[in-house]
Amino acid sequence: MSKAVVFRGARVVDPASGRDETADVRIEGEQITDIGKISTNHAEEIDCAGLILAPGFVDLHAHLREPGREDAETVATGTRAAARGGYTAVCAMANTDPVADSAAIVEQVVALGRAAGLADVYPVGAISVGLQGEQLAELGEMATSSARVNFFSDDGKCVQSAGLMRRALEYARAFDAVIANHAEEGALASGGHMNEGEVSSILGIAGIPAEAEEVILARDLALAKLTGARLHVPHVSTAGTVELIRAAKARGVRVTAEATPHHLALTDDLVSGYDPVYKVAPPLRTRDDVDAVRKGLADGTIDCVATDHAPHPPEDKEREFDLAPCGMLNLETALGVVVTELLDPGLLGWLRLIEAMSTAPARARGLDGHGGPIAPGTPANLVVFDPATAWIVEPEKLASKSKNTPFAGRTLKGKVVHTMLRGRFTVREGSDADGQR
Amino acid sequence: MQRAVARIAHEITERNKGARDVVLIGVLTRGVHLAERLADRIDSIEGTRPPTGALDIGLYRDDIGMRDPVALAPTKVPNIDGKIVVLVDDVLYTGRSSRAALDALIDLGRPKAVQLAVLIDRGHRELPIRADYVGKNVPTGRNEEVRVKIAELDGEDGVELGRVDETAEEAAR
Amino acid sequence: MIRHLLSIKDLDPEGIERVLATAATFQADGPRIMRKYPTLRGKTVVNLFYEASTRTRTSFELAAKRLSADVVNFSVSGSAVEKGESLKDTAQTIEAMGVDAIVIRHSSSGAPNRLAGWVSASVINAGDGMHEHPTQALLDLYTIRQHFGSFSGLRVAIVGDIAHSRVARSNVWGLQMMGADVTLVGPPTLLPPRVEGWGVETTADIEAVLPKADVVYLLRMQLERGTGATVPTLREYSRLWGLDAARATLLKDEALIMHPGPMNRGVEITADAAELPRSVITDQVANGVAVRMALLYLMLGGRDAREEVPVE
Secondary structure, eight states: OOOEEEEEEEEEEETTTTEEEEEEEEEETTEEEEEESOOOTTEEEEEOTTOEEEEOEEEEEEOOOTTTOTTTOOHHHHHHHHHHTTEEEEEEOSOSSSOSOSHHHHHHHHHHHHHHOSSEEEEOBOSBGGGOSSSBOOHHHHHHSTTOOOEEEOTTSOOOOHHHHHHHHHHHGGGTOEEEOOOOOHHHHTTOOEEOSHHHHHHTOOEEOHHHHHHHHHHHHHHHHHHTOEEEEOSOOOHHHHHHHHHHHHTTOOEEEEEOHHHHHOOGGGGGGOOGGGOOSSOOOOHHHHHHHHHHHHTTSSOEEOOOBOOOOHHHHSSOGGGSOOOBOOTTTHHHHHIIIIITTTSSOHHHHHIIIIIHHHHHHTOTTSSOOOOTTSBOOEEEEEEEEEEEOOGGGOSSSOOOOTTTTOEEEEEEEEEEETTEEEEETTEEOOSOO | OHHHHHHHHHHHHHHTTSSTTEEEEEETTHHHHHHHHHHHHHHHHHSSOOOEEEEOOGGGOTTBTTBOOOOOOOOBOOOOTTOEEEEEEEEESSSHHHHHHHHHHHTTOOOSEEEEEEEEEOOOOSSSOOOSEEEEEOOOOTTEEEEEEOHHHHSSOEEEEEEOOHHHHHHHO | OOSOBSSGGGSOHHHHHHHHHHHHHHTTTOTTOOOOOOTTTTOEEEEEESSOOHHHHHHHHHHHHHTTOEEEEEEOOHHHHHHSSOHHHHHHHHHHTOOSEEEEEESSTTHHHHHHHHOSSEEEEEEETTTBOHHHHHHHHHHHHHHHSOOTTOEEEEESOOTTOHHHHHHHHHHHHTTOEEEEESOGGGSOTTGGGGTOEEESOHHHHGGGOSEEEEOOOOGGGTGGGGSSOHHHHHHHHOBOHHHHTTSOTTOEEEOOSOOOBTTTBOHHHHTSTTBOHHHHHHHHHHHHHHHHHHHHSSSOGGGSOOOO
């Protein structure tokens, strides 16, 4: 039996219980055993003065690339990056090779996550066989497998067929599963590589209009209403999308939504140097869009922050803009970006920030044991971070196998000090830890 | 300057037994104006005005790649095949400009002979080049600058001597 | 002078004027008489062409050779872009051979910008995707200046597939810089998105524009760049926006007809319109060599650019 740990004097921010106060938290074994003003009885004491203690972050949307593109990322390196970013749970997207469209693949991903032991890995199953958008994948097999998949997406590809989308939503209800559709109307987006707007017009890069996202979302919201199924909107990128979700929620449609750090922070003018590190799907949009997405996250229209962490090796990114793949690293920088871009300017407070990073995504996918509450008898999935210390993003120091961060060289506030997965440190004092106590 | 031009004009006609077959080619920029004045003078002596031309040597300089590219001006040269070409320049110094002018000229045709006329010879040759006609020899130091002023360009005729610091001198070469 | 020419915007009006004035000196003996100069002896220019383009490549090759530079043509077929050696690897291979300038033509917008970050040689954009074709704009500006002497107040109508056209982009920025007024003419499907930001007038009515224009510049309908779906048929396009001799009578007496070539005769311009005396289409080609000579002289005739630290 490992020794008990007491986190002493942290500001505990726990949206699930509504708690935001200075307290001590005691961990024994895998669980939280006490919270409040507690004595250090036979426990190791860790001073947390000035730090924030919160439920470990939950990412609904990451590309861990394994199996198939282990040159870009593996479950082990991806969850290492997650742990450094304060995450204790990561949802791994289905666009691997082979595609995660069967029980065998999703079970393999779970096993890889267990072996690494750095974060709980929850696979996202594909909606359609091979992400081809034609035939429904065996959602039931994946849902009833040991991986217990309850979240499906063809992410990276949009389900273009309204008929297939309707069937997916209807069928998913049998397992109370969520369907997340990458909203991008194929003909409108065809050939596009960045946001269609003033910048693309001058750069001579074919654009993807905001409407390519919005027309699919409008369709999907109608289908979600028709079917009564649960729809999740990944990586909201436009002001119009925020409006559609706001209106749908008001009508009682069962919809949740996520925003990525880059869509909360970056605009399309960054593409001006033609560096594909700024190429992402959906594309970086305009200032107005960023402002609307920020506001949507702050007021809860957008439930959570998800990373869309998408590693690509240098040889894939160091090339012509239109020939490079989409995607950006985010797991290690998400907290810093949200603190720097939203909390510091006063757009949201700590309770809402932790809710968006942890509680809301855990609830959206029904992940027991993640997202709080921080209470005796619950699993010790926690993050402790320094909200004030500024640090500079250095790509070569990131844990990810790839280095394609759009935040390189930026100064961010908010740095993870400890991450704990079921009572074991995955990050301790800012350094990698492998479950030691 | 008038006297120097007049003397050179006489020397050219004397040496070439008149002005038949003589073509006066000025090296841009001030050499062109001097060539025109020489042509006028020879016209008044001989009753025929030799053809004149303008030669830009920017593309033939031997210091390309060592300083910013010089501005170019149009080269306009009449037929020089079989002619006696008198190259006209304002100042003869290291001889490098004259070398460039010779190369530029040879690219334009095959003259019977090439002669060199300069208003000022200030010495300090770095190449085996000698002027056939010299308006005035002016002994100078390397840290001095000779500026020829031409009424057509500078509002008045004249020659100015000034001091330049070594670095500016180096840059100017 | 500038180190790279990736966009016409890399030059300021003074720089453009300098290129045009220098080009004029190469044509002092007549526009089609071009001598050879020893100026760039020892310099090496690589033509790195990822798209077939005989005319632009030949024009650059002649320009470099007339200045005595060594020219190496490095052609890469379209398919090799996808699966062959990457642009970065190719760039570094060429760089290792010690070249002074790389003239690049590429189907990807911004490929020259990327290349400039990877090599210490000067990079000259010879046309990239739908982005820019700055040397085409310079030779067009030169041709316009030959006829009008200056640009201030000139009205230039650019007609056709502006959205997909790198020639249009470079010309619009270049003409605006030099003080000309630009009107874009074509159906809205051929205008670029958010064209409001370009500072130009737009119209679908070519016949309203022609009587006021000093220059009518017809763009090539680029079927290979996706023009296809933007108009119902080329026949309809030709009828509504093409220039034929009859429509050309609407032009002012001194107005010019221009086209970057190669022409789709019978589509954007008819043969009889292309051969009108006011058409300066062949002058554009002739002027291309002089303008590219001027650019090479000004960019490579200075201090060795390779001694400078490359800017990432």
